[in-house]
Amino acid sequence: MNRVLNWFRRRKLETDLDRELSYHLDRRVSDLIHSGIPEPEARRRAALELGGATQVREEVRDIWLTRWLRDFVYDLRFSARSFLRSPSFTATAVLSLALGIGATTAIYSLVDQIILHALPVDHPERLVLIDWKGFQMAETFGTDNLMSYPICRDLQQQKEFFDGVFCRAATTINLSTSGEPRLTAVELVSGTYFSVLGVTPALGRLLTIDDDQVPGSSPVVVLSYDFWKNQFGSAQDIVGRKVLVNQHPMTVVGVSAPTFHGIDVGEVPSLWIPAVMSAKAIPGFNGMLDRRTRWMQILGRLRQDVSLTEAQAGLQPWFKAMLDEDTRRADFPKVSAEWRQRFLASTLALIPAPQGHSVLRSNLARPLWVLFVATAVLLALACLNVAGLFLARGSARHREISTRLALGASRGRIGRQLLADSVLLACAGGLLGVAMA
Numbered sequence: 001m002n003r004v005l006n007w008f009r010r011r012k013l014e015t016d017l018d019r020e021l022s023y024h025l026d027r028r029v030s031d032l033i034h035s036g037i038p039e040p041e042a043r044r045r046a047a048l049e050l051g052g053a054t055q056v057r058e059e060v061r062d063i064w065l066t067r068w069l070r071d072f073v074y075d076l077r078f079s080a081r082s083f084l085r086s087p088s089f090t091a092t093a094v095l096s097l098a099l100g101i102g103a104t105t106a107i108y109s110l111v112d113q114i115i116l117h118a119l120p121v122d123h124p125e126r127l128v129l130i131d132w133k134g135f136q137m138a139e140t141f142g143t144d145n146l147m148s149y150p151i152c153r154d155l156q157q158q159k160e161f162f163d164g165v166f167c168r169a170a171t172t173i174n175l176s177t178s179g180e181p182r183l184t185a186v187e188l189v190s191g192t193y194f195s196v197l198g199v200t201p202a203l204g205r206l207l208t209i210d211d212d213q214v215p216g217s218s219p220v221v222v223l224s225y226d227f228w229k230n231q232f233g234s235a236q237d238i239v240g241r242k243v244l245v246n247q248h249p250m251t252v253v254g255v256s257a258p259t260f261h262g263i264d265v266g267e268v269p270s271l272w273i274p275a276v277m278s279a280k281a282i283p284g285f286n287g288m289l290d291r292r293t294r295w296m297q298i299l300g301r302l303r304q305d306v307s308l309t310e311a312q313a314g315l316q317p318w319f320k321a322m323l324d325e326d327t328r329r330a331d332f333p334k335v336s337a338e339w340r341q342r343f344l345a346s347t348l349a350l351i352p353a354p355q356g357h358s359v360l361r362s363n364l365a366r367p368l369w370v371l372f373v374a375t376a377v378l379l380a381l382a383c384l385n386v387a388g389l390f391l392a393r394g395s396a397r398h399r400e401i402s403t404r405l406a407l408g409a410s411r412g413r414i415g416r417q418l419l420a421d422s423v424l425l426a427c428a429g430g431l432l433g434v435a436m437a
Helices: 003-009 010-034 037-050 054-066 067-084 085-117 148-155 191-198 224-232 274-282 309-326 337-344 358-394 398-406 412-437
Strands: 127-132 164-174 182-189 202-206 218-224 242-245 248-256 270-275 299-302 346-350
Touching: 010 037, 010 412, 067 085, 067 412, 085 358, 085 412, 127 309, 148 164, 148 299, 164 191, 164 274, 191 299, 202 224, 218 224, 224 248, 242 274, 248 274, 270 274, 270 299, 309 337, 309 346, 358 412
Parallel strands: 182 270, 218 248
Antiparallel strands: 127 299, 127 346, 164 182, 164 242, 164 299, 202 248, 218 270, 242 248
């Protein structure tokens, strides 16, 4: 490490070395003169005794610096001068690499953010989406993977398999803060939402199970950090303020962590509202307690000692019993025996959800992977193009390389120079590509 650091302070070290050499040379000359030797002869003898100044400097530099590092930097300098003398070759090679790297980087960034990036929550690898597979006697409000709020409450009791279960439903409201109402994205969530995810507040408190008891009893909201910052100017007195949700007053109780933006890529909520306030947030909706109104996604955090397979298998008996009980309810639809059997044949599936759940991800996953493969092929073609340019350039440099070999350069030394050419060009193309991305 010291040798690497010495490279960055080599000018000071060179100055100190020159002073040290001059001191020793002058001292030896003085000693020889005092012994009766004339000054010219004394200087000659002192120089011979100490060795050539250039050789001494090289030996000391080898102690200060790793020789290969120093030589490689010299090779990079030579490569830079060589490329400047061939602007057409340099521009073509750098642009080829930049286009390939830039396109690949841009698409990979999208793939990472939409498909691969895990949620910024505690142990996202243990999150699962709980999905009903099969026939449902239910009214659906929204996309797939939906179940009713009462089923979420039932699943919260399955502590043998889960550390916690929560449900959420995305919607839009007319929100008034200080002026005209505007359409705002929100999430209706159970009181276990933040605790299961392990999200902490930036200000105030978050929603808890106490906010999720009686329908209409908890007119409170939690603001997202970005919404608090942009809409309220990061006001420190935001807790306790009133906002109007579809003209219904609700109290701000807290602000979420700055790194948390919900669990749905592409649908970032501005605030979270307790699910028990669904009638206020969704005008005309009265199906919160209806077991056959599908409107919420249910997610859970598996216990550390329970695998996904074990949990899925263990939940089936409970789920079958729940289905059988549903068919015995007085409000169960009057259907044929065939349809009843199809309903009873339904199963519960657990889907890994470390990245949360997103309709955008489901819709874009395949096109994004196709684009990523296409840009990877483009990058490979760009590399082949640059390799061809280097081969053509190598033929033009045959005379230079032959001269170097004739002067005593080893094949390893020539290879290192060619490696320096490749490294410098790759760095230039990479930097330009990242800038383009």
